[in-house]
Amino acid sequence: MADLSLQDIRKSFGAVEVLRGISLEIPAGSFVSLLGASGCGKTTLLRIVAGLESVSTGKVMIGGRDVTSLPPEQRDIAMMFQSYALLPHLNVAENVRFPLRMRRIGNPSEQRERVMEALETVQLAHLADRRPRQLSGGQQQRVALARAIVSRPTALLLDEPLSNLDARLREDMQVELIEMHKRLGLTTLFVTHDQEEALSLSDQIVLLNAGTIEQQGAPADIYSAPTSAFASSFLGSSNLIPAIAADGKLQLEDGQSLPLPAGDYPSGPVTVALRQEDASLLPDGAEVPSGWVSLNGRVGTRVYLGARNRYIVHLGEERLRVLTNAGIQLEAGTSARLALDPSRLRVLPRDKS
Amino acid sequence: MVSAIPLPLRIAAWVFVAFCALLLIGPLIVVVGVSLSESRFIAFPPDGLSLRWYAQVLSSDAYLAAGWLSLQLAVLVTVSATILGGAAAIAIHRRRLPASEAMATYFLSPLVLPTIIYALGMLMLWSAFVGPVSLLTLWIAHSVIAVPYVVRTTLAVLADSDPFLEEAAATMGAGRVQRLWLVLLPQCLPGLAAGAFFAFNLSFDEAVVSLFLRRPGLTTLPVHIYNQLEFSPDPAVAAVSTIMIGLTVFLILVIDRLVGVQKVASN
Numbered sequence: 001m002a003d004l005s006l007q008d009i010r011k012s013f014g015a016v017e018v019l020r021g022i023s024l025e026i027p028a029g030s031f032v033s034l035l036g037a038s039g040c041g042k043t044t045l046l047r048i049v050a051g052l053e054s055v056s057t058g059k060v061m062i063g064g065r066d067v068t069s070l071p072p073e074q075r076d077i078a079m080m081f082q083s084y085a086l087l088p089h090l091n092v093a094e095n096v097r098f099p100l101r102m103r104r105i106g107n108p109s110e111q112r113e114r115v116m117e118a119l120e121t122v123q124l125a126h127l128a129d130r131r132p133r134q135l136s137g138g139q140q141q142r143v144a145l146a147r148a149i150v151s152r153p154t155a156l157l158l159d160e161p162l163s164n165l166d167a168r169l170r171e172d173m174q175v176e177l178i179e180m181h182k183r184l185g186l187t188t189l190f191v192t193h194d195q196e197e198a199l200s201l202s203d204q205i206v207l208l209n210a211g212t213i214e215q216q217g218a219p220a221d222i223y224s225a226p227t228s229a230f231a232s233s234f235l236g237s238s239n240l241i242p243a244i245a246a247d248g249k250l251q252l253e254d255g256q257s258l259p260l261p262a263g264d265y266p267s268g269p270v271t272v273a274l275r276q277e278d279a280s281l282l283p284d285g286a287e288v289p290s291g292w293v294s295l296n297g298r299v300g301t302r303v304y305l306g307a308r309n310r311y312i313v314h315l316g317e318e319r320l321r322v323l324t325n326a327g328i329q330l331e332a333g334t335s336a337r338l339a340l341d342p343s344r345l346r347v348l349p350r351d352k353s
Numbered sequence: 354m355v356s357a358i359p360l361p362l363r364i365a366a367w368v369f370v371a372f373c374a375l376l377l378i379g380p381l382i383v384v385v386g387v388s389l390s391e392s393r394f395i396a397f398p399p400d401g402l403s404l405r406w407y408a409q410v411l412s413s414d415a416y417l418a419a420g421w422l423s424l425q426l427a428v429l430v431t432v433s434a435t436i437l438g439g440a441a442a443i444a445i446h447r448r449r450l451p452a453s454e455a456m457a458t459y460f461l462s463p464l465v466l467p468t469i470i471y472a473l474g475m476l477m478l479w480s481a482f483v484g485p486v487s488l489l490t491l492w493i494a495h496s497v498i499a500v501p502y503v504v505r506t507t508l509a510v511l512a513d514s515d516p517f518l519e520e521a522a523a524t525m526g527a528g529r530v531q532r533l534w535l536v537l538l539p540q541c542l543p544g545l546a547a548g549a550f551f552a553f554n555l556s557f558d559e560a561v562v563s564l565f566l567r568r569p570g571l572t573t574l575p576v577h578i579y580n581q582l583e584f585s586p587d588p589a590v591a592a593v594s595t596i597m598i599g600l601t602v603f604l605i606l607v608i609d610r611l612v613g614v615q616k617v618a619s620n
Contacts, residue, residue, distance in 0.1 A: 052520050072523035085521035088514075089539040098535075102526035147525070157524075 003028040003187040004049065004155050009058035011044055018044050020211040022058075026155075026204075029185040033198035036208035037234070042191045045208070046157050049189060050079050063154040073102070078153040080161045084144040086132035092119070092143050093128040099151040118146040121180060138169045145177075149184060156188045162197060174200055195235050199223060207231055229348045232273035238346075239320040241272040245347060254316025256295050261342050269350045276321040278344040281311055281328060282337040294337045299330045313338055381598060388591035395586055406592035416593060419577035423557055426488065426573060430495040430556035435549045437496065438503025439541060445504070446511040460504045463497055471497070472565035479566075486566045491573070494566060495556040502555065503548030510544035550608050554601060 004026040011019040018041045026032050034042040047053040049060060051072035060068045067075045078099060086095050093115050100111045119125040122142035132140055141161065148156055162170045178201060181188060192198050198205050199219045207214045207222065207230075215222055215231045226232035229240050243250040243258070245267045250258040258272070281299070288294045300312035300319065309328060313320045313336065322338065330336055358366075383397045391401030410416045438460075445457050463471070475494050479486055522536045538545075560575040567576050574593065581590050 050524050052523065071528075072520070073526045073528050075524075077524060079521065079524040081517045081521055083515055083517055085515055085517040087518060087522070087536060087539075089542075098522070098527075099525035102522075102528075102531060151526075 003063055004189065005061040007059040009045065009048060010056045011048065012056050018211050022213060024206060026187060026189065028187055030203045031181050031188045031190065031201060032204045032206060033190045033192055033202040034206050034208060035192055035195060035198040038193060040208040041211045042208050043159060046159055046189060046191045049155065050077055050157050051075050076154040077157055078148040078151055079157040080144050080148045080159065082160045082163060084140045086140055086143055088132055092124065092130050095132065095143055096147045096150050099147060103151055105151055114150055118150040122146045138165060141165060141173065149186065152186065154187060156186045158188065158190045160191055177201055207234060226273065226346065229271040229273065232346060232348060236275050238273040238275050241274060241318055243270055243272045244268065245270045250347065258293060258345065259342050261345050261347065265347045266349055271348045271350050273346040273348055274340060277323045279322050279338050279340040281313065281322055281324050281330060282339050283330065288339050292339045292341050294339045297336055297338050299332055299334050299336050301332065384591050384594045387588050388595045390588045393587050395588055395591065406588040409589050410592045415577060419572050419574045423574035426491055426495060427553045427557040429492045430499050431549050431553045433496045434499035434503050434552040435545055438500040438548055439507050439545050442504045442507035442511060443537065446508060461501045464501045468498065468561045472562040476565045486568055486571065488571065490566050491563060494562045495559055498562065499552035499555045502551035503545065506547040507541050507544035510541060514540045546608055546611060550604060553604065558597065
């Protein structure tokens with residue numbers, strides 16, 4: 001049974017249609033990410049689920065109940081905002097208790113118990129008496145999280161909650177979110193523009209592009225088997241190489257060609273997706289591993305990433321990004337061979353753009 | 354580090370600060386000094402020390418009546434200006450009103466309009482359409498002058514607040530009324546308190562409008578002080594002024610206890 005069900009949601013702001021028919025079934029207890037670039041409509045969709053935005057057409061069901069025309073306060077949800085939105089005049093414990101008071105859950109002593117339980121979950125019980133402004137950004141974020149889970153809502157909505165944290169804290173919070181989701185099993189809808197966050201946290205990723213669902217699936221599936229050039233470039237930042245598929249070969253624009261991997265592919269103009277970690281650079285004279293194929297290119301800019309280097313490799317007009325380990329040192333402007341495993345190539349229909 | 358300010362400039366700055374402080378505090382010192390005088394003439398430094406003028410003020414029916422009227426009026430104005438100004442600020446802030454920008458300007462216009470013109474207009478309008486002036490007339494007129502201060506101070510705190518707080522409260526189950534009482538008003542509180550303070554002071558020492566809208570039995574304290582100065586000046590005027598200064602200081606202390614002067618002043 002779906003805890004959260006969206007049926008053909010459309011939303012227009014004036015003449016601009018930001019959501020063009022989104023249908024989504026989210027099973028109870030799952031963690032679903034809405035992933036997309038800014039302006040794709042993911043936050044609008046979340047706000048529609050929360051009731052902060054109305055739909056133009058479509059239906060929102062939460063826990064089997066049609067809530068399309070209900071205001072936020074009558075929906076069994078909790079939402080965590082990017083700015084955390086802690087009430088500045090209340091202390092931490094009062095902030096966390098607020099949803100319980102508003103929704104009349106439990107008597108005062110039960111409420112206090114649940115507040116402390118939620119604060120212990122985020123390891124902030126010792127700061128219960130502080131005011132939000134006395135807390136660091138990371139601590140405020142945990143308070144907001146505690147406040148979102150304290151009422152055990154049918155749907156937990158998270159609007160880019162990690163985006164204001166620095167890298168280290170963000171990694172810690174990701175782990176905590178995973179553990180908390182395991183423990184509490186709240187149906188969670190998570191908005192992010194960060195593919196790594198989506199990949200590491202979710203059971204399901206819903207990739208949005210220009211107001212429609214581009215692809216939807218488990219992180220591993222959507223990462224390894226993108227069905228469109230957009231999905232492929234957004235997840236894992238693939239190189240997209242235009243080619244013509246014909247006669248069992250992929251003819252590239254600079255004249256070189258690649259063997260067409262096994263499988264059923266469209267013929268004619270296609271886009272070849274190649275992940276930057278799925279190719280390696282060989283200095284002149286080095287041997288191509290067996291089963292791999294190679295292309296001739298020219299070395300461009302090198303970006304040092306610590307453990308790895310990222311090289312820009314020019315293939316005719318195309319610029320490809322290739323990750324190598326830090327030991328490989330190549331001079332810009334020299335020629336190099338790009339070796340790749342043809343089975344890692346993905347051949348996708350050319351985007352109609 | 355800002356250690357590189359040249360010495361002459363630093364001296365000039367200190368002189369300037371001292372000069373400003375003198376202009377601000379000097380007159381107050383003179384008033385307090387005069388009020389303690391033993392002689393029956395207004396003179397500074399005072400001749401001798403006594404509290405006889407305080408005794409006289411506190412036993413004068415005219416002073417007490419004027420003070421009581423001013424106090425009543427100031428409290429009424431504080432209440433009405435805070436409610437009206439606060440409501441206006443919230444409406445302007447949310448841009449729910451047609452032409453919020455224009456409304457904001459309109460609500461601030463009493464700040465720039467010459468009070469004397471407003472006072473004259475109010476007197477003529479009231480006499481023509483309502484009748485003799487009364488406490489109600491003063492209440493309305495003072496409220497009009499005080500409302501912009503409340504609007505300003507409340508708008509300032511609202512501009513600083515997190516715009517998502519009310520939405521967040523809604524997702525936590527707070528209905529319209531609860532959002533108003535538990536989220537919006539607490540946010541406005543420092544601005545409302547500052548505005549209320551301004552409104553009280555404004556009304557309590559307003560002289561121009563009160564002078565135009567006076568009649569026998571409707572004389573506010575500032576108007577009575579003015580009359581006394583004109584017709585029979587004595588240190589009692591200074592004594593009553595000192596009491597007014599004391600009242601203001603007391604109000605500042607109360608505000609400080611409740612919301613913190615720093616918070617109010619920074620807005």
